[in-house]
Amino acid sequence: MSEELLVVGAGPAGMAAALAAHRLGATVTVLDENTRPGGQIYRQPLTAEALSARGSDPKARAGQAMVDAFTEAGIRYVPETVCWGASPPRRVQVFTEGPGTRDIHARSVILATGAYERPVPFPGWTLPGVMTAGGAQVFLKSQGIVPGRRFLLAGSGPLQFALAAQLVKAGARVEAVVDVTRPWSRQTLAGLPGLAAYPAVIREAAGLIKTLTRARVPVIWGAGMRRALGTTQVEVAEIGGVDGDWRPTGDRVRRFTVDTVCLGYGFVPSTELATLLRCELRHDLFAGGWVPSKAETMETSQELVYAAGDGSGIGGSVVAELEGEIAGISAALRLGYGRGDEEVLLRRAKLQATLRRMRRFTRALGRVMTPKEGVGEWLTGETVVCRCEEVRDSDIRAAIDQGACGLRGVKLRTRAGMGLCQARMCAPAIAAAYGEAFGGGPAAPPRPQIPIKPVGGHVLL
Ligand SMILES: Cc1cc2nc3c(=O)[nH]c(=O)nc-3n(C[C@H](O)[C@H](O)[C@H](O)COP(=O)(O)OP(=O)(O)OC[C@H]3O[C@@H](n4cnc5c(N)ncnc54)[C@H](O)[C@@H]3O)c2cc1C
Numbered sequence: 001m002s003e004e005l006l007v008v009g010a011g012p013a014g015m016a017a018a019l020a021a022h023r024l025g026a027t028v029t030v031l032d033e034n035t036r037p038g039g040q041i042y043r044q045p046l047t048a049e050a051l052s053a054r055g056s057d058p059k060a061r062a063g064q065a066m067v068d069a070f071t072e073a074g075i076r077y078v079p080e081t082v083c084w085g086a087s088p089p090r091r092v093q094v095f096t097e098g099p100g101t102r103d104i105h106a107r108s109v110i111l112a113t114g115a116y117e118r119p120v121p122f123p124g125w126t127l128p129g130v131m132t133a134g135g136a137q138v139f140l141k142s143q144g145i146v147p148g149r150r151f152l153l154a155g156s157g158p159l160q161f162a163l164a165a166q167l168v169k170a171g172a173r174v175e176a177v178v179d180v181t182r183p184w185s186r187q188t189l190a191g192l193p194g195l196a197a198y199p200a201v202i203r204e205a206a207g208l209i210k211t212l213t214r215a216r217v218p219v220i221w222g223a224g225m226r227r228a229l230g231t232t233q234v235e236v237a238e239i240g241g242v243d244g245d246w247r248p249t250g251d252r253v254r255r256f257t258v259d260t261v262c263l264g265y266g267f268v269p270s271t272e273l274a275t276l277l278r279c280e281l282r283h284d285l286f287a288g289g290w291v292p293s294k295a296e297t298m299e300t301s302q303e304l305v306y307a308a309g310d311g312s313g314i315g316g317s318v319v320a321e322l323e324g325e326i327a328g329i330s331a332a333l334r335l336g337y338g339r340g341d342e343e344v345l346l347r348r349a350k351l352q353a354t355l356r357r358m359r360r361f362t363r364a365l366g367r368v369m370t371p372k373e374g375v376g377e378w379l380t381g382e383t384v385v386c387r388c389e390e391v392r393d394s395d396i397r398a399a400i401d402q403g404a405c406g407l408r409g410v411k412l413r414t415r416a417g418m419g420l421c422q423a424r425m426c427a428p429a430i431a432a433a434y435g436e437a438f439g440g441g442p443a444a445p446p447r448p449q450i451p452i453k454p455v456g457g458h459v460l461l
Contacts, residue, residue, distance in 0.1 A: 001105070002104070003104055003106045004106070005335065006090075006092060006106035007029070007109075007110045008030075008111050009032060009309070010030050010039060011038065011317075013039075013114075013308040013310070013311070013320035014030055014032070015066055016320075017112055017306070017308055019075070019325075019328065020329045021328040022073055023073075024329065024333075024338035025337040026335055028076065030076065030077045032077065033080065033082045035080055037070050040114055042060070042067055043137070044141075049143065051144070078096065080097060082096075084452055084453055085276065085450035086273045087276060091103065093450070093451075107335060108335055109277070110306040110308060112320070113270040113271075113272075113273060114270055114309060114311050116268050117132040117265075118267055120265040120371055120378065120429060121378070121385050122226065122379065123226075123228070123382065124229055126384050129230065129259055129260050131263070133163045133264035136260070137166070140166055149173060149259050151164075151175065152237040153264070154224065154261065154263055154264075156369040156370075157179075157181075157365065158201070158204075158365075160179070161208040161209065161212070163262060164177045165208045165212060175256045175258055176217065176220055176256060178239050179221050187244050191367050194365075195364045220254075222241055223239045223240060223251075223254075225261070226253055238253050239253065242374060245374040246374035246375050248374070266288070267288055267314045268289055269287070269310055269314060270311045271291065272446070272448035273452070274292040276452070280300070287363070290446055291312050291313040296326075297330035297348075309324055315362040326352060329351075371432040375433050378433075379433060381393050381394035386415070386416035386426040388420050388426075389414075391415060396430065397437075399414050406444050407431065407444055420454060
């Protein structure tokens with residue numbers, strides 16, 4: 001099967017890319033593992049409860065306008081379809097329930113695959129009731145379900161504030177929002193000029209904090225998770241102070257009686273398809289780790305393969321949309337559409353200039369949000385670090401003592417990272433927690449194995 005322009009992912013980046021290329025006349029097909037377009041941020045309600053819970057939130061309205069424009073444009077959208085493999089130059093393997101597996105060759109590919117949430121292990125993080133902030137949002141946005149009664153939210157950065165406001169609106173009790181950042185610290189103040197590059201986000205964050213203040217939700221700065229305690233489910237969350245390197249300080253520990261803990265310690269770009277297509281990767285800690293190298297047109301090192309949005313470096317939804325449109329225009333131009341149209345080139349140049357400004361903001365945010373080496377001290381020997389293979393901190397430390405270096409060395413000695421998630425969860429955690437023991441520097445680039453995701457309810461062999 002062959003396609004002219006294949007877009008993987010229908011979040012803001014994928015939708016913007018598809019719309020831009022479609023407007024210029026390219027034949028676009030969008031593959032998406034979700035049921036509806038929207039991606040993470042504009043995740044569509046699947047039930048009447050979710051629709052009414054969404055209410056008239058202005059961000060959701062703006063997202064809906066984009067989803068409507070995408071849906072009404074007549075672009076071929078193929079939902080519930082997982083891209084589970086890829087090979088150079090532009091071949092992609094996909095699975096849809098029913099037709100099964102297909103092999104697609106595309107003249108051009110735009111990867112807009114988004115990101116994963118970054119886990120930061122601590123004692124008790126595997127207890128039922130401890131989930132990621134994004135996981136809780138899926139319940140809220142798709143199903144209209146509040147996944148608990150008494151919440152504690154812990155993390156770094158804006159997502160947990162957004163979630164707290166959504167939970168309050170849905171009637172949940174939020175005991176506290178706990179953020180590792182110290183807004184008054186030298187590190188944070190040094191990032192202020194960058195953060196000021198995009199005042200709308202600062203205003204949005206201030207609005208969220210105001211909502212929480214009105215709802216009497218305490219916001220505790222400069223603190224992180226110590227433990228989650230419970231027998232069959234989390235019952236108590238313990239938090240304590242952390243320093244600028246996220247190292248636990250001797251401050252007193254505070255306990256909260258809760259049944260749900262939501263964690264939001266940032267994101268890791270989803271680069272599996274880019275890696276399988278042999279796009280060159282580079283390490284950018286504040287953009288989430290390994291990301292595909294790309295030009296200002298969003299073209300990767302692999303000809304006619306473009307990467308946009310969080311999957312090519314964490315930047316948030318506004319950056320994702322900008323990059324998506326640039327990628328869509330660039331791919332269409334390369335395919336021969338809109339050539340010689342001055343307005344198209346002007347539009348792309350304007351988007352690129354806005355993007356450069358936005359990147360100053362997202363880098364400053366990344367600097368604040370990215371876990372620091374002190375997270376290694378959040379672990380006790382018994383803490384599970386690799387959930388798939390149930391490898392504990394003590395196993396990893398023993399392997400390091402025996403000379404294991406980097407994720408690969410640890411993996412060979414302990415099986416950490418060999419499970420179903422292919423190290424998506426534990427690799428960033430291991431790099432952050434044991435990086436110093438490995439002598440610093442970035443972890444080895446990811447080496448995804450196909451199928452990169454479980455498909456059809458089981459893994460293809
Ligand atoms: C869990 C989560 C919750 C978030 N919540 C908020 C929030 O409340 N507020 C906020 O401002 N920002 C939030 N963000 C950040 C924001 O959603 C992103 O910055 C933005 O959505 C990035 O857009 P994107 O198009 O790059 O990726 P996404 O919106 O993540 O879209 C990626 C798309 O690619 C699809 N996909 C990925 N891999 C494959 C594959 N192999 N095969 C087929 N399809 C695939 C996914 O199904 C998804 O539709 C959240 C991010 C995450 C990960």
